[in-house]
Amino acid sequence: MxxxxxDQAEPxxxxxxxxxxxxxxxxxxxxxxxxxxxxxxxxxxxxxxLPDDGSVLHIGDARYRVERNPPALTELQLPRSLxxxxxxxxxxxxxxxxxxxxxxxxxxxxxxxxxxxxxxxCTFDPRHLYTGKVCGDRAVRAVSYNIxxxxxxxxxFSRTVLYPYCAPYALELDYRQNLLKKELAxxxxxxxxxxxxxxxxxxxxxxxxxxxxxxxxxxxxKEKQHEGLATFYRRAKFSLLSQHDIAFSDALLSDPLHKELxxxxxxxxxxxxxxxxxxxxxxxSVLQSTTDPSRKICVANTHLYWHPKGGNIxxxxxxxxxxxxxxxxxxxYPSIPIIFCGDFNSTPWSGTYSFISSGHVAEDxxxxxxxxxxxxxxxxxRHPFQLLSACGEPAYTNYVGGFHGCLDYIFIDRTALEVExxxxxxxxxxxxxxxxxxxxxxxxxxxxxxxDLKWK
Numbered sequence: 445m446x447x448x449x450x451d452q453a454e455p456x457x458x459x460x461x462x463x464x465x466x467x468x469x470x471x472x473x474x475x476x477x478x479x480x481x482x483x484x485x486x487x488x489x490x491x492x493x494l495p496d497d498g499s500v501l502h503i504g505d506a507r508y509r510v511e512r513n514p515p516a517l518t519e520l521q522l523p524r525s526l527x528x529x530x531x532x533x534x535x536x537x538x539x540x541x542x543x544x545x546x547x548x549x550x551x552x553x554x555x556x557x558x559x560x561x562x563x564x565x566c567t568f569d570p571r572h573l574y575t576g577k578v579c580g581d582r583a584v585r586a587v588s589y590n591i592x593x594x595x596x597x598x599x600x601f602s603r604t605v606l607y608p609y610c611a612p613y614a615l616e617l618d619y620r621q622n623l624l625k626k627e628l629a630x631x632x633x634x635x636x637x638x639x640x641x642x643x644x645x646x647x648x649x650x651x652x653x654x655x656x657x658x659x660x661x662x663x664x665x666k667e668k669q670h671e672g673l674a675t676f677y678r679r680a681k682f683s684l685l686s687q688h689d690i691a692f693s694d695a696l697l698s699d700p701l702h703k704e705l706x707x708x709x710x711x712x713x714x715x716x717x718x719x720x721x722x723x724x725x726x727x728x729s730v731l732q733s734t735t736d737p738s739r740k741i742c743v744a745n746t747h748l749y750w751h752p753k754g755g756n757i758x759x760x761x762x763x764x765x766x767x768x769x770x771x772x773x774x775x776x777y778p779s780i781p782i783i784f785c786g787d788f789n790s791t792p793w794s795g796t797y798s799f800i801s802s803g804h805v806a807e808d809x810x811x812x813x814x815x816x817x818x819x820x821x822x823x824x825x826r827h828p829f830q831l832l833s834a835c836g837e838p839a840y841t842n843y844v845g846g847f848h849g850c851l852d853y854i855f856i857d858r859t860a861l862e863v864e865x866x867x868x869x870x871x872x873x874x875x876x877x878x879x880x881x882x883x884x885x886x887x888x889x890x891x892x893x894x895x896d897l898k899w900k
Contacts, residue, residue: 515548567870572630588785589892593640593671609879623887636676637745637785667723682731746786755811781860867894
């Protein structure tokens with residue numbers, strides 16, 4: 445065994461610097477040997493020069509076992525808000541990520557503040573009684589949920605105008621994340637479609653937390669925004685075949701699929717300008733069953749334009765969405781069923797809901813003039829799908845101080861899928877315990893839709 449020996453009087457820092465200098469020098473005998481080894485098919489280059497795990501370094505009388513790139517914890521932080529009975533999920537990143545089962549020195553961290561008592565009964569606790577186990581192989585539990593982006597919750601307008609009834613601490617991200625992670629984990633879902641997901645929340649919180657519960661996450665940010673859409677699927681049930689995300693404005697202008705619609709829209713320049721200014725996106729993922737490869741499914745997720753007078757804009761957006769989904773589910777993967785989730789910002793009597801559920805909207809529908817006569821935009825639209833709202837038409841899925849209504853839906857392909865059960869929404873008493881949403885017992889101003897589906 446070769447020995448590396450240094451004078452005990454030599455400072456360790458100087459010895460290490462000398463070793464580094466020698467290692468950085470040009471070809472040496474060792475390098476020439478490695479050339480020969482290369483010719484003979486042996487290890488060469490840097491890999492040959494580096495010590496292997498288990499080698500022994502001798503410094504004077506001391507012997508040191510060499511471990512290359514040992515695991516070491518560089519940073520460990522806890523959320524500011526810790527609640528008794530709510531999960532804390534670590535996010536781990538290994539550098540380099542070689543996947544080896546190796547261990548470093550154990551580390552621990554203590555919270556800077558106390559672990560607080562939880563809020564008591566949460567709105568989702570009774571719902572978890574229906575979702576205690578993951579569905580069987582022939583069923584799929586789907587969730588659609590606008591989780592309220594932190595970028596919106598933390599504005600002065602939100603605190604003083606939209607949600608003045610909500611305790612300020614309950615609007616803080618760390619507090620709401622406690623509730624969100626417990627709520628989502630407790631649904632034991634196979635598919636979760638989320639809207640208003642901050643990029644940092646997806647990367648640093650939801651993705652690692654739901655990964656611990658067997659869910660893989662996909663994220664699509666909105667154009668020029670800090671939030672977007674997230675789709676999670678259970679790895680034990682599905683594998684990802686492909687993704688087909690689009691931004692509505694870009695697709696309308698550049699994709700030949702939408703040329704006819706784009707040409708028709710050009711006749712209404714004021715509406716066209718508004719449509720193209722919107723940052724809304726569509727997330728489309730094609731999944732394959734891990735137990736039955738013949739079963740594939742197209743999962744779509746979106747968040748349409750929010751303005752109460754934007755019904756004409758939403759009709760254009762949903763027309764682009766359904767045309768794109770048709771291309772994926774009919775052209776690329778013929779006849780695969782569709783699950784279309786989202787915050788559609790549309791009530792059951794709106795043009796958008798009527799168009800999705802009936803397959804057509806008339807050119808004289810009142811939503812074409814929702815922004816006023818100057819922005820009238822009359823078009824007859826059609827799509828080929830037979831879509832059904834799996835959770836029906838609840839009295840509301842959004843409940844704030846100044847508004848309540850049904851805006852969120854899980855649409856399913858009624859020719860291929862059927863509803864096995866709909867998880868009941870919280871009671872009106874539970875929703876209004878703290879006046880409205882969000883609250884200390886509910887993390888968003890929307891309510892999650894949860895249902896169990898099965899193939900026909």
